[in-house]
Amino acid sequence: MESAREIEETAEDFSSDTARWAAVQAGSAAAEGHFWTAVRTTGIYCQPSCPARLPHRANITFYDSREAAERAGFRPCKRCRPDQGPDARRQRARRPHRIGERVAALDWERITAEIDDRGYGLTGPLLTEAECRELAAVYDDDALYRSTVVMKRHGFGSGEYRYFRYPLPGLVEDLRQAAYSRIVPLANRWMEVTGQAQRYPEQLADFLAACHAAGQERPTPLLLRYGTGDYNCLHQDLYGDLAFPLQLAVLLDRPGMDFEGGEFVLTEQRPRMQSRAEVVPLVRGEAVIFAVNERPVQGGRGPYRVKLRHGVSRLRCGRRHTLGIIFHDAA
Numbered sequence: 001m002e003s004a005r006e007i008e009e010t011a012e013d014f015s016s017d018t019a020r021w022a023a024v025q026a027g028s029a030a031a032e033g034h035f036w037t038a039v040r041t042t043g044i045y046c047q048p049s050c051p052a053r054l055p056h057r058a059n060i061t062f063y064d065s066r067e068a069a070e071r072a073g074f075r076p077c078k079r080c081r082p083d084q085g086p087d088a089r090r091q092r093a094r095r096p097h098r099i100g101e102r103v104a105a106l107d108w109e110r111i112t113a114e115i116d117d118r119g120y121g122l123t124g125p126l127l128t129e130a131e132c133r134e135l136a137a138v139y140d141d142d143a144l145y146r147s148t149v150v151m152k153r154h155g156f157g158s159g160e161y162r163y164f165r166y167p168l169p170g171l172v173e174d175l176r177q178a179a180y181s182r183i184v185p186l187a188n189r190w191m192e193v194t195g196q197a198q199r200y201p202e203q204l205a206d207f208l209a210a211c212h213a214a215g216q217e218r219p220t221p222l223l224l225r226y227g228t229g230d231y232n233c234l235h236q237d238l239y240g241d242l243a244f245p246l247q248l249a250v251l252l253d254r255p256g257m258d259f260e261g262g263e264f265v266l267t268e269q270r271p272r273m274q275s276r277a278e279v280v281p282l283v284r285g286e287a288v289i290f291a292v293n294e295r296p297v298q299g300g301r302g303p304y305r306v307k308l309r310h311g312v313s314r315l316r317c318g319r320r321h322t323l324g325i326i327f328h329d330a331a
C-alpha cells in the first residue's frame with residue numbers, strides 16, 4: 001500500500017488552467033503547493049483543495065504563488081489557510097478526510113471476503129456529499145473528457161457516459177491508486193486459484209505502464225448519467241487483452257430522493273446452470289467493488305470460474321450519476 005504522502009507526491013501536471021480547474025473541482029490535495037485559487041467576488045485566495053463551496057469558474061484566477069495572489073490584493077481563506085507554511089499544510093493534509101487515507105481506513109478484510117464470496121463488496125460511505133455533488137456537477141465540463149458515449153447509438157442501453165482524459169481529476173486519480181493497492185492481493189489470489197499465469201504488480205502505476213506498453217493507453221475512469229427511463233444493458237468493461245479482474249463504482253446521487261429505480265444489477269453465469277442475479281443496494285457516496293469478467297467459485301471438485309455481467313435497471317424518474325473506476329486502460 002502506498003502511503004498517503006506518496007500518493008500526494010505522484011507527479012501530476014498542474015500547469016494548465018484546465019488541469020487546475022479540474023483539480024479544484026475534485027478538491028485535489030495533490031494540487032496543494034502547485035498553485036493558488038483567487039476568487040474575484042470574495043477577494044479571497046485558497047488552496048486548490050479548500051473544502052468551502054466551489055466558486056464559479058468565471059470568478060477564479062489561478063496564481064503560481066500565494067505571494068502573487070496577495071500582491072494582487074487577495075486575502076487568505078480562513079478555512080483552508082493558504083498562508084500557513086507547508087508543514088501546517090501537510091499536517092492538515094494528513095487528516096483522514098483525504099481519500100487515500102479514507103480508503104486505507106476501510107475494513108478491507110470484510111470487503112475482500114465479500115467480493116470473494118459473492119463477486120462484489122460494499123465499502124459503506126466513502127465519498128462525502130460535497131465530493132459527490134461536485135463530481136456530478138463536472139459531468140458537463142467538456143474539457144475533462146476524452147470521449148462521450150450515447151448508449152442508445154450502440155445498443156448499450158439508454159443514457160450517457162464520458163471517459164475522463166489524463167490527468168484525471170485528483171480525487172479520481174487518488175481513489176484509483178488507493179483502491180487498486182488494496183484489492184490487488186485478491187486479484188492475484190484469483191489468478192492463482194484459477195491456474196492463470198497473470199500476476200498484477202503492487203502499484204497501479206506499474207500495471208498501467210504494462211497496459212500502455214501493450215497499446216492500451218487511453219484512460220477508462222468515467223462518469224455516467226442516467227435520466228428518467230434510462231438503463232444500462234448487462235455488459236463487461238473489457239478494453240483489450242490486459243484486464244484487471246475487479247472494478248469500482250461510486251453512486252453520486254440519493255436513491256429515493258434524486259432518482260427512483262436505477263438499481264445496480266449483477267448477474268452470474270455458472271457453467272451448465274441457470275444465471276443468478278443480484279441487486280446491489282447503494283447509498284450516495286458508497287462504492288461497490290465487483291468482478292469485471294469472471295471469478296472463482298469453490299466447487300466440490302476444486303474451483304471453477306463463473307462469468308459476471310453488470311448493468312443498471314431502468315430509472316423510473318429523476319437523475320442518477322455514477323463514477324466508474326476501471327483499473328486497466330483501453331486500446
Ligand SMILES: [Fe+2]
Nearest residue numbers: 235236237310
Ligand atoms: Fe460497466
